[in-house]
Amino acid sequence: MSSTKTNQGYFFEDYSVGQVIDHATPRTLHDGDVAMYQSLYGPRFALQSSWDFAARGSALRNPIMDDLITFHTVFGKTVPDISLNAVANLGYAEGRFLERVESGDTIRSTSEIIGLKENSNGKTGIVWVRTRGFKNFDTPVLEYVRWVMVRKRDASAPAPEPTVPDLAQSVPADALHIPETLDWSRYDFAAAGEAHRWGDYEIGEIIDHVDGVTLTDPEHMMATRLWQNTAKVHFDVTARPDGKRLIYGGHIISMARALSFNGLANAQLIAAINAGAHANPAMAGDTVYAWSEVLDRAETTDPHVGALRLRLVATKGAAGRLRGADGKYLSDVLLDLDYWVLIPR
Amino acid sequence: MSSTKTNQGYFFEDYSVGQVIDHATPRTLHDGDVAMYQSLYGPRFALQSSWDFAARGSALRNPIMDDLITFHTVFGKTVPDISLNAVANLGYAEGRFLERVESGDTIRSTSEIIGLKENSNGKTGIVWVRTRGFKNFDTPVLEYVRWVMVRKRDASAPAPEPTVPDLAQSVPADALHIPETLDWSRYDFAAAGEAHRWGDYEIGEIIDHVDGVTLTDPEHMMATRLWQNTAKVHFDVTARPDGKRLIYGGHIISMARALSFNGLANAQLIAAINAGAHANPAMAGDTVYAWSEVLDRAETTDPHVGALRLRLVATKGAAGRLRGADGKYLSDVLLDLDYWVLIPR
């Protein structure tokens, strides 16, 4: 069969530093997506759950979307161009949420290649990309760096000059975008479900989010398709030797974030992603639990809202430990996400 | 790990008669929820299926939501405060649907403790609550009583003075709320799918709804999360000794109600819930069938619409019997629901 018209994905040698890729297809997000997201993860954060809660004293025109809906949509567009031939998704850095996405906004994304380094085996290389998401053509909604290990098409292709970007360990608190469309001064803690304010969280505090969810194949496939993410390992049981479908890492992020409501009900918005690791693959049948550690606190330019830097860990068991004596992630750790949230003071 | 910030749920000794609990999180219902509900149950009642059908001669501003969407949303909010440590959901009474919910309305709910009785084993007790649902802050949309068996945190805690509420056997026909926003005088029986009017149903008549649906885990989990119902037995296979997920009783109510279209296509609205029992647990793999018995008929204040009191029974087999010689529900009975519907005359 002809394959001249189909996308086989980029291989390592197809990338060059400075290259910018405009990803297809723009996608309008709307109330239907909100309901799907609700069914898939069960979030209870008041700002996205209730239009009244969000609109009280705010300049929002339309319902606000969960920040992870924005993340998945922007990310999904990059898959056909960045990670179709990826072996592994290695990390995230310098993620910042900018203008919030409202129901009816249309999202597109672009990626710039900012680093390349061939592996010593000559068969794969690491690609660093800075991805930017926009709504309504040119309003930035999200940017982040991720790096992936990508196969070479031809092992004999010459290695590029190695370029490894210098990435921040975390997004500085004063670089967090504080939405001007929201008025936090009349925040209703009772309606939101918990009384804990920014000042109630101590650095080093660890919160067990209690509940667990056993994963299924239909749910993660429906989630992944919602974001137009086409990586075949999520859908086709013949793509892996074990006959299992690998679950999109973002599915675990969303599940853990929804579970974290219990103890972090007022952490209404995600402001930044400092780092993230999909420590082990997740499969249908795994039961996901989550816990959080408070890593840092910061004031913001809005006196009614503060920032918490959190580590959100998803595990397959109820384990509270992250790494073994060898410094490696324990085998039941699925996710280690370092991120900033906004929470009323 | 710290648990000072997480909700462990109320135990029996945490309740007192007269206590009122405002449940978090308000939830806006919208077209996205309608589509999820459609996918999960396949309802065909014309009033919710077609905006044109509903709007013809009516004062509706927006599409009307299925009454069970209202029920599940109001109910779901009570779970973290009422039934997180419940052993069993024992019954319903005095349920009345009031103002209809339209797409875009925001729902909240509150519960008042109206009865408490410790069981003789000293380990559990029964809690009666009257739950009220409101839209847009203060418009009542639903009220009902339910009682649940709840664990004690500490078996040595003293038993409260027993208070058992005096509940009506059924909602009297003249207490049914007849929506003023709907005009039934131009009802289109052909478009609705059946010719049977209120007057065509005889007390004692039994209707077999014919079709069956085999349950799956992903579907009931997606349904239960849609209503922000967090009871862990629905999601976590480690929560029960048999490694199975218990299906939310409301999932069976909605499935049976959708099946009942075949024979009750004009029973467009649910007006009241007189009583209900989840007779046996439902699990993935069970095939659900339904039949209805006409228990009573009543005129209403609107000459174009009447009320039918129905028993809706869901079973795992096609059994037409409800109870054995010992008076107990047969093991394949899942649901016995006594409710009032509104149907054109």
Added chain:
Amino acid sequence: MSSTKTNQGYFFEDYSVGQVIDHATPRTLHDGDVAMYQSLYGPRFALQSSWDFAARGSALRNPIMDDLITFHTVFGKTVPDISLNAVANLGYAEGRFLERVESGDTIRSTSEIIGLKENSNGKTGIVWVRTRGFKNFDTPVLEYVRWVMVRKRDASAPAPEPTVPDLAQSVPADALHIPETLDWSRYDFAAAGEAHRWGDYEIGEIIDHVDGVTLTDPEHMMATRLWQNTAKVHFDVTARPDGKRLIYGGHIISMARALSFNGLANAQLIAAINAGAHANPAMAGDTVYAWSEVLDRAETTDPHVGALRLRLVATKGAAGRLRGADGKYLSDVLLDLDYWVLIPR
């Protein structure tokens, strides 16, 4: 139990040539349906994915719905009256998409019996119907012929005079409906994802769509209920001797169409269905692949858009062959669909 109020479906002897059946229940399609469709199939065609893309220079008032949403909705309404007692869905012909459906439109459908022929076994017969779908009461959106094999209620009932309609081998290119509400002159190929125009496709060219999706039961049941399709073999594991749920043929059409984006990203609209065969039954666990063959090309009345006649084949394996030496479909062929698409020039 009484069955006087329930629909048992039509049997072969209940039909007569010329008979017109108005199907219940009208159904409003909206953004929620778009999100469900997105989750179930993952389409990436820009015209439906992005309201901005669709609206640019167009006269659309609302987001446009995927043509297959229209097809499934019109088709689903016919099931209780046409195929509840069907043994097999034998074919399609003369399918034309007319006015496009926008979010908020209400769909109804009618079918006219245009042919009847009893089979020689005396137990079944073939029924040909021409189904028409309308939006907002009387605007035609779709028409097509299909024929099904239907059981007789009573084998001794007399056979009708055989009437076999004379159906076109394909819809002539000049009968394709070209939407006036869309302006193709400013089409953005980069945003749409591929550069291939109408003129880039050669008759006889074959395109392998690369990706595969392993089917699950919850997903096809959610899809089928979304269209209010009630055929019990899709839902009830006791309906077939093998204990499996037969997957609605339209689920395979939608899956194959979504996969065909890879190589046919600009085939934005379906204009006609010339013929179609569900060559073998599909079940959960099957992995679906797709390939297309270009059968014909035609200009249209709009100089900016052309028509391609395509054969879309879905298989369970990656087989590129359609039929064996005996002329029969190979056992891993699921779908053979002959249809016209509109694609920018």
